[in-house]
């Protein structure tokens with residue numbers, strides 16, 4: 001299954017950070033264990049209005065957001081003709097072009113075919129798409145790119161699922177961090193008690209310093225109860241990214257972009273019409 005949550009607020013947060021890291025790191029090798037499809041036809045429902053719709057609006061007036069690598073990748077697909085939302089793999093292909101070698105994994109044949117199509121459209125000479133378990137493929141690939149500028153993006157639906165004898169997404173994240181490659185790991189959660197959970201999980205599996213840029217969806221009191229992020233961006237749910245082996249200056253840029261974006265949500269109603277907001281926390 002491709003990414004059914006494309007263009008929602010959690011997706012925008014992830015892509016804002018991934019693109020910033022990619023633009024700064026200029027990797028020679030880029031891999032995604034859970035790549036999704038290349039692009040999705042853009043629809044504007046309540047969740048997307050709150051996510052990508054809101055970003056397109058505010059990036060026209062907030063300079064830092066408008067100048068972000070994410071805005072650059074996004075506008076290429078939203079500003080003309082048939083509006084599409086580019087997934088993370090297509091954003092990377094757009095930003096890096098043929099300067100990088102790519103490994104994109106997805107078990108969904110439709111997503112894999114779409115990725116191949118975009119690789120051909122953009123005339124990328126080193127774009128490999130594999131249609132089996134992404135944790136296994138990326139773990140093997142990591143060994144081959146030692147000494148290169150490598151970035152790995154891990155974005156699972158189920159962070160603890162593993163093939164028999166294989167790695168889970170959080171285990172792979174620990175290995176990537178340990179290898180010295182740049183890691184961008186996306187996570188979501190359904191209760192304030194789970195905020196930043198991926199930081200602790202990955203920290204158990206690596207000695208490398210980690211940074212976590214976390215967002216909690218709150219109600220009008222600044223609190224939230226339990227929710228279901230898969231259903232909607234409701235109070236008590238949230239999302240974030242964990243970064244490893246990313247330069248301090250790049251983390252600072254991600255932090256600033258994140259804060260600028262969160263600020264634009266002040267006074268905005270949640271997708272379900274409730275009063276509420278987004279609260280940003282940075283942890284290490």
Ligand SMILES: C[S@@+](CC[C@H](N)C(=O)[O-])C[C@H]1O[C@@H](n2cnc3c(N)ncnc32)[C@H](O)[C@@H]1O
Nearest residue numbers: 001002003034035036087088106107133134155
């Ligand atoms: C959240 S989506 C990816 C979205 C994409 N990274 C983006 O940001 O645009 C997760 C994807 O993981 C794929 N998937 C699920 N299990 C997988 C596995 N074991 N290996 C590779 N892909 C998997 C699903 O088919 C789905 O397309």
